[in-house]
Amino acid sequence: MLWRAELPTGFDPRDCVFAGNPQTEGAARKVLAVAKRTGDGQDDVAREIVWHIRTSPIAKGDAAFVDAQLNRLAELWRALDTPRAP
Secondary structure, X not given: OOHHHHHHHHEOOOOOOEOOOHHHHHXXXXXXXXXXXXXXXXXXXXXXXXXXXXXXXXXXXXXXXXXXXXXXXXXXHHHHHOOOXX
């Protein structure tokens, strides 16, 4: 899977919120895991998220909206490094 091509599946098509519901969060987690496995970093994903938001006709492109999506990315990225309880 090329994570860049799959990244849009992590956004809600109605409001362009990243990983804001269980379906898009699951998709986002898969994409982030692939990005991490292939050696790409959080900054690489952040650039793609910003590009997706800026080019989306439905996204609120203001700084607060973008920051909220990047904060969600940071939460999910950290969670990839946190071992899950058995």
